Amino acid sequence: MTGTHKDTTITRRRAIAVTGGTVAAGGLAIAGYQSAFADETTATATETAAASASAGSSSGTCVLMPSVTEGPYYLDGALVRKDITEGKSGVPLTLRITVQDTTESCAPVAGAAVEIWHCDAWGYYSGYTTANPGGSAPAESEDGSTADDKTYLRGYQVANANGVVKFETIVPGWYTPRTCHIHVKVHTGGEKEDGTYDGGKVNFTGQLFFDDAVAEQIFELEPYSQHTGTWTKLDDDMVYDGGGASSGLLTLKPVHKKDPSKGYKGSITLGIDPDTENTGAGSGGGGGGTPPSGAPGDAPSDAPSASASSTESSS
Numbered sequence: 001m002t003g004t005h006k007d008t009t010i011t012r013r014r015a016i017a018v019t020g021g022t023v024a025a026g027g028l029a030i031a032g033y034q035s036a037f038a039d040e041t042t043a044t045a046t047e048t049a050a051a052s053a054s055a056g057s058s059s060g061t062c063v064l065m066p067s068v069t070e071g072p073y074y075l076d077g078a079l080v081r082k083d084i085t086e087g088k089s090g091v092p093l094t095l096r097i098t099v100q101d102t103t104e105s106c107a108p109v110a111g112a113a114v115e116i117w118h119c120d121a122w123g124y125y126s127g128y129t130t131a132n133p134g135g136s137a138p139a140e141s142e143d144g145s146t147a148d149d150k151t152y153l154r155g156y157q158v159a160n161a162n163g164v165v166k167f168e169t170i171v172p173g174w175y176t177p178r179t180c181h182i183h184v185k186v187h188t189g190g191e192k193e194d195g196t197y198d199g200g201k202v203n204f205t206g207q208l209f210f211d212d213a214v215a216e217q218i219f220e221l222e223p224y225s226q227h228t229g230t231w232t233k234l235d236d237d238m239v240y241d242g243g244g245a246s247s248g249l250l251t252l253k254p255v256h257k258k259d260p261s262k263g264y265k266g267s268i269t270l271g272i273d274p275d276t277e278n279t280g281a282g283s284g285g286g287g288g289g290t291p292p293s294g295a296p297g298d299a300p301s302d303a304p305s306a307s308a309s310s311t312e313s314s315s
Helices: 031-037 040-054 214-218
Strands: 092-101 113-119 155-157 163-172 181-193 196-209 249-252 264-272
Touching: 092 113, 092 181, 113 163, 113 196, 155 163, 155 196, 181 264, 196 264
Parallel strands: 092 264
Antiparallel strands: 092 163, 113 155, 113 181, 181 196, 249 264
């Protein structure tokens, strides 16, 4: 099964694979954010209480999340920040992630550094803005934003006492052959330094997914609709294994039920083992995938570069 946007069908593969994404040139951004995040302050007390209740539950209620590949678009040096959009247009997304220790009765992992990265509304990643997202899309340079092509839609947040981080971003677009998704790593043992997070180890590398019905509604909106072609549904994705929340499927709530352009609130709990390391690179993260045409076969290991020649395997 593939989504709308007129093109070919993508064969299902259960191998663990690559990444996708998109950017945008039009409407939605500023007003959408104001609407999406207006109730953030009043929600904080409720969210904190919910996180505390979850953290205090028995060990049988949290699940060790399976790590998967980091994909070919990972870059070191992402900034520590809550809002990662840098002016990229798209449907606003408030993303709330709770990190729990599956070895300690689901205790929150305070101080864990959660790192995310994803494509823009047309399927482009920062650092790889000339990579072809498949189908037909405007060039990334036509989006009209002031985003830094080396850093947009990438960032870290450090978990509070309840193991919770929150990001402000946009819903990603798509690229062939991937479904709509966000990449995530959980780090422990390091520290904030020079605006980024340094040291420690990576305990979890995964991907977060969007329900097909939500993705379909969003991809019909500007600027997503300027990227035409076939987008991949969950059942046909090479990474998502059908396990629901335990496989990274986000819980999504619309800000306005009748108007998806107003944005969504997404949430998930990640159960990790703080004593285990899993970077998602190479064989440790499962089978790899092939990046879209025009993308580097490997990801650079130093700071993001728009014309990156690479040193780290994408497998």
